[in-house]
Amino acid sequence: MNDATRESPASPGVIPAPRSVRESARPGVPLGADTTLWGGPGTGTAERWLRHTLGPALGLPLPPGADRARGARNTPDRVRLLIDESLRPEAYVLDADAERGVEIRGGDPAGVFWGAQTLRQLIGPDAFRRAPVRPGATHTVPHLTIEDAPRFGWRGCMLDVSRHFMPKDGVLRHLDLMAAHKLNVFHFHLTDDQGWRIEIKRYPKLTETGSWRARTKFGHRASPLWEEKPHGGFYTQDDIREIVAYAAERHISVVPEIDIPGHSQAAIAAYPELGNTDVVDTLSLSVWDTWGVSKNVLAPTDNALRFYEGVFEELLGLFPSEFIHVGGDECAKDQWQASPSAQARISELGLADEDGLQSWFIRHFDHWLTARGRRLIGWDEILEGGLAPGAAVSSWRGYRGGITAARAGHDVVMCPEQQVYLDHRQADGPDEPVPIGFVRTLEDVYRFEPVPPELTPAQARHVLGTQANLWTEVMEDRARVDYQAFPRLVALAEVAWSTLPAPAERDFADFERRMTAHYPRLDALGVAYRPPAGPLPWQRRPGVLGRPIEGPPPNV
Secondary structure (H helix, E strand, O other): OOOOEEEEEOOOOOOOOOOOEEOOOOEEEEOOOOOOEEEEEOOOOHHHHHHHHHHHHOOOOEEEEOHHOOOOOOOEEEEEEEOOOOOOOEEOOOOEOOOEEEEEEEEEEEHHHHHHHHHHHHHHHHHHHOOOOOOOOOEOOOEEEEOOOOOOEEEEEEEOOOOOOOOOHHHHHHHHHHHHHOOEEEEEEEEEEEOOOOOOOOOOOHHOOOOOEOOEEEEOOOOOOEEOEEEEEEOOOOHHHHHHHHHHHHEOOOOOEEEEOOHHHHHHHHHHHHHHOOOOHHHHOOOOOOOOOOOOOOOOOHHHHHHHHHHHHHHHHHHOOOEEEEOOOOOOOOOHHHOHHHHHHHHOOOOOOOOHHHHHHHHHHHHHHHHOOOOOEEEEHHOOOOOOOOOOEEEOOOHHHHHHEEEEEOOEEEOOHHHHEOOEEEEOOOOOOOOOEOOOOHHHHHHHOOOOOOOHHHOOOOOOEEEEEEOOOOOOOOHHHHHHHOOOHHHHHHHHHHHOOOOHHHHHHHHHHHHHHHHHHHHOOOOOOOOOOOOOOOOOOOOOOOOOOOOOOOOO
């Protein structure tokens, strides 16, 4: 390494922090009207993305260039993309040299794509716009070499579109924001008590009736405020195909969630026979208009099983993901306890109680999905009663469910609500809009560690990764989702991607320094993030009741 070159973990302001950066004081690589873009076999997604994103942003045509292996000269005005099988999956090396141009090598197509995301950051905020703001300007990539690879294979974000519906264009934008931060799993929460959001052709009432509610609680469920107008919407199957294809172009896997057997009032409102008709007049039920956990749950009948098999059959035709999320959380047992039919089912199956009935429901779909080459994943309540070997767990009530699952040999996604539920408030000040839950600052999320120390190395290998969860009861529109997600989702992305030291040893000051460079990128993207100094006047919600929880969250 000569005197003009230095090693730095993340000095160019790249987020998530790369594993290695070697910078040089020598001139960088100019990108201008003569810059060409060449993509080798397997790099098509990154090539298309660069041409359709950087091209309009910088006003560059980026015509196809020649392959150096076919006799083309080394020139500084070229960007080359290629697969390097010596690198691990999702890894990449980015070389920027004033004499040779820019080269991105990836261990697979995803690695090349993540390298392209890093290139965009190196160019600067102008690269994050949709049209050039400095026409004719030359943008320069610093002279450096970056070697990088992710820590976890599951780097996710869950978006709840049931409580508040996000139209398709908002979902596509959300996927772009995920890709910009190298997040690769989109957990799509499609059904709940407050709305059913996906077209199922054999059951049209799920969207005709189940996707709309008459009004909506504004604020926490104890709030006296209501928005007195219908709220709803749903995605057609072609919308879903578009979302899945758009995500795949960005190397993001879409994991759909259909919540069973609880959180099902919207489905029961559409098809009353799904409910516990011997104890509740299900014909009188409507899609729920408030928040919390509804006591209206699916009846443990063969009819309900066949119905949801039909739902999942259509789902499998739309989502190619390895995992299918079945929810399985917060299933109220009151109706089952009062239902003669449910009690008879418990006796017939030889179960101990209503908890066993919920486990029977989940195990049925565990085996059903396994038989079709898919893997069930559910919230950590599904551990109660046992799972098939391939099933995985989203550990949300704390670390404990994930620890239990990993010790039993099940794969785990760590997403404890006390740490990475981004609906929780970001500060304890009076201006924080609709304050929910514990205070989770940017630094708190940055110091989150997905692998608990109680796990042995062999058990820790069952931790697939982590995700942040965005529950949208108090996020009525895209701007509110932006505010709750950013900048904390950026910190989660670094936790999921980068190889960081122990939480107490992490250099948060360095992360803040890089965020200073990153905020203008978010501005260019139009992200309505929470500013470091606090909410802007139009981001506040004075008088709207929240549910703040005081003190530090329990580490459970």
